[in-house]
Amino acid sequence: MGTGTLTIDLAALAANWRALDALSGGETGAVVKADGYGLGAPLVARTLASAGARSFFVAVAEEGVALRATLGPTPRIFVFSGHMPGDGDMIRDAGLIPMLNSVEQMTRQIEILPDHPFGLQLDTGMNRLGMEPAEWAALRDIALARNPALIISHLACADEPDHAMNAAQLAAFREMTDGIDTPRSLSATGGILLGPDYHFDLTRPGIGLYGGLPFADAKPVAQLSLPIVQIRDLVPGETVGYGNTWSAERPTRIATLSAGYADGLIRAMGPKATLWHGDTPCPLAGRVSMDLLTVDITDLPQTPTHLDILCPSQTVDDLADAAGTIGYEILTSLGPRYARRSIGASQ
Numbered sequence: 001m002g003t004g005t006l007t008i009d010l011a012a013l014a015a016n017w018r019a020l021d022a023l024s025g026g027e028t029g030a031v032v033k034a035d036g037y038g039l040g041a042p043l044v045a046r047t048l049a050s051a052g053a054r055s056f057f058v059a060v061a062e063e064g065v066a067l068r069a070t071l072g073p074t075p076r077i078f079v080f081s082g083h084m085p086g087d088g089d090m091i092r093d094a095g096l097i098p099m100l101n102s103v104e105q106m107t108r109q110i111e112i113l114p115d116h117p118f119g120l121q122l123d124t125g126m127n128r129l130g131m132e133p134a135e136w137a138a139l140r141d142i143a144l145a146r147n148p149a150l151i152i153s154h155l156a157c158a159d160e161p162d163h164a165m166n167a168a169q170l171a172a173f174r175e176m177t178d179g180i181d182t183p184r185s186l187s188a189t190g191g192i193l194l195g196p197d198y199h200f201d202l203t204r205p206g207i208g209l210y211g212g213l214p215f216a217d218a219k220p221v222a223q224l225s226l227p228i229v230q231i232r233d234l235v236p237g238e239t240v241g242y243g244n245t246w247s248a249e250r251p252t253r254i255a256t257l258s259a260g261y262a263d264g265l266i267r268a269m270g271p272k273a274t275l276w277h278g279d280t281p282c283p284l285a286g287r288v289s290m291d292l293l294t295v296d297i298t299d300l301p302q303t304p305t306h307l308d309i310l311c312p313s314q315t316v317d318d319l320a321d322a323a324g325t326i327g328y329e330i331l332t333s334l335g336p337r338y339a340r341r342s343i344g345a346s347q
């Protein structure tokens with residue numbers, strides 16, 4: 001087989017949800033946008049529903065329609081982008097709950113789906129989605145009279161516990177919502193870790209479920225193993241890959257692996273990335289190509305058939321560090337070419 005193998009550990013995924021649920025106090029939802037952070041929304045959502053999640057979050061209505069087909073009629077599915085023009089049929093037919101972000105979206109919802117459930121998203125300083133305080137003040141009585149399912153806001157700096165923005169957003173959220181009966185939600189993964197003041201009625205973890213920081217205690221969920229296509233021996237002075245950026249300084253054994261930047265192994269990880277054979281590191285040699293990696297395996301005592309790039313020796317965040325990015329981007333970039341398998345299914 002020429003493709004890499006992406007293995008999703010469903011037991012680890014469920015354990016991460018349970019661990020975040022135990023921290024959360026109230027209800028714990030699950031964010032499965034962007035195809036379940038690249039790991040496969042149907043598989044991920046079914047696993048989390050079995051673990052006990054009853055409220056799911058997606059970015060756009062189209063994702064919600066697919067998720068409804070996966071999960072059946074019971075779980076709640078919230079849509080962060082709210083009610084966009086043309087979404088009315090999807091929201092109604094799939095029973096989605098749009099998080100209304102503006103007066104414009106509220107008006108659209110009331111005109112098109114007057115009796116359909118909705119939630120509200122408030123902006124407490126991130127300036128990305130949600131109603132501004134003044135907008136909310138003007139709309140609040142009308143919105144609350146229609147009995148929203150949930151009121152949320154989102155923290156901009158929750159992965160930095162000491163950042164003053166956290167307390168500022170918490171205060172703004174309380175100011176805008178204290179005394180309201182509607183269930184409230186402020187925290188994604190980072191906010192859960194900030195403590196009970198941030199939890200309110202429902203939390204919305206994403207990355208922590210999938211094994212990423214800031215949930216340092218997460219169990220790794222994704223493993224990625226790449227087959228070796230070819231091996232060659234170089235004499236000192238020979239070069240490897242595009243641009244001749246790497247030269248052999250000793251007699252060197254180079255393995256060519258099947259996966260590249262088209263598979264989410266982004267080119268920027270270049271010189272810093274490492275492949276692994278068990279706990280032996282094998283450095284990348286030369287540039288990442290579209291479909292191939294070239295790796296120095298001189299120090300391996302034997303010649304393997306595969307090397308690992310996500311494994312116990314190298315987490316998603318380690319790999320992200322090598323590429324100057326975040327675990328979220330590594331996961332959501334993984335792409336469609338891998339053979340995908342799962343382990344640890346409960347039934």
Ligand SMILES: *Cc1c(COP(=O)(O)O)cnc(C)c1O
Pocket residue numbers: 031033080153154187188189190204205206207208
């Ligand atoms: C993506 C997202 C989440 C989940 O965030 P994580 O950091 O992955 O836990 C929660 N809420 C909103 C509004 C989001 O956009």
